[in-house]
Amino acid sequence: MFGIIKNKSTYTTKVKRVLILSGAGISAESGISTFREADGLWENHRIKDVCTAGCLDTNKDATHAFYNARRKDIADKKPNYAHQLIVELKQKYPENIAVLTQNVDDLFEKAGMNSDEIVHLHGFLKELTCRDCEEVFDAGYQAQDKFAKSCPTCSGELRPNIVFFGEVAPMYAHLTKELQECDLVVVIGTSGNVLDVTYFAQFVKESILNNLEPSNAIDDSYFSKVYYAKATEVIAEIAEYIEEFIEN
Ligand code: NAD
Numbered sequence: 001m002f003g004i005i006k007n008k009s010t011y012t013t014k015v016k017r018v019l020i021l022s023g024a025g026i027s028a029e030s031g032i033s034t035f036r037e038a039d040g041l042w043e044n045h046r047i048k049d050v051c052t053a054g055c056l057d058t059n060k061d062a063t064h065a066f067y068n069a070r071r072k073d074i075a076d077k078k079p080n081y082a083h084q085l086i087v088e089l090k091q092k093y094p095e096n097i098a099v100l101t102q103n104v105d106d107l108f109e110k111a112g113m114n115s116d117e118i119v120h121l122h123g124f125l126k127e128l129t130c131r132d133c134e135e136v137f138d139a140g141y142q143a144q145d146k147f148a149k150s151c152p153t154c155s156g157e158l159r160p161n162i163v164f165f166g167e168v169a170p171m172y173a174h175l176t177k178e179l180q181e182c183d184l185v186v187v188i189g190t191s192g193n194v195l196d197v198t199y200f201a202q203f204v205k206e207s208i209l210n211n212l213e214p215s216n217a218i219d220d221s222y223f224s225k226v227y228y229a230k231a232t233e234v235i236a237e238i239a240e241y242i243e244e245f246i247e248n
């Protein structure tokens with residue numbers, strides 16, 4: 001007559017999931033140039049010359065020189081307050097927060113994040129990979145040739161472990177999984193030209209966007225909260241919101 005009365009222990013509280021997705025803008029205040037903004041150039045190079053599938057065959061020396069220079073350039077760069085607060089949040093709420101970045105720099109790691117706490121969707125500058133056996137090597141900040149002339153394992157040809165336009169991005173599997181599970185997506189410092197962050201905002205219950213200025217590739221009306229400001233100026237407010245979201 002009263003139906004089934006469930007024991008309290010059969011109810012489980014769903015862990016709230018937050019996806020923090022960053023792009024080149026979060027590292028801009030640390031002195032690393034962004035990508036597409038005004039002129040579509042990355043450090044004065046056209047993307048199609050150094051960051052597109054086939055570059056390693058048609059423009060090999062210049063492509064290697066470009067990534068050698070990027071690797072050297074990040075050696076002395078320091079994480080900023082935005083990287084630091086995100087690392088603190090991840091360490092405080094390891095089960096709730098996923099940190100995914102389009103960045104290939106190591107500023108989250110320099111701020112104290114372990115390599116298994118962050119997903120680099122587009123690769124990692126300090127790594128080289130073999131075009132034949134696909135083993136990945138940590139080259140640090142060295143030029144590729146300084147690290148090795150060929151793959152230490154199979155003598156195959158080494159290349160930067162960076163996903164070029166037109167290449168498969170294996171780490172996107174993590175992005176799909178996190179988007180399916182997350183309740184709040186926080187997007188910081190991306191123009192949305194590579195990843196369709198407007199779609200992510202439509203897909204997820206709540207969403208936050210932080211960029212320096214509006215982007216033609218993002219419809220910000222889909223975001224619950226929008227900050228057009230430097231990441232270091234608004235990250236404390238965003239972090240507070242994330243904490244409240246998780247706790248309540
Ligand atoms: P993007 O360069 O296309 O856009 C940068 C965005 O950051 C812009 O929307 C801009 O308004 C915003 N921005 C600039 N300064 C900011 C600040 N101080 N605070 C907050 N936002 C700020 O960046 P993207 O969308 O990440 O570009 C895609 C590709 O660029 C990625 O695949 C990435 O691999 C590559 N990239 C990486 C780095 C890096 O690792 N640091 C640097 C350059 C390019």
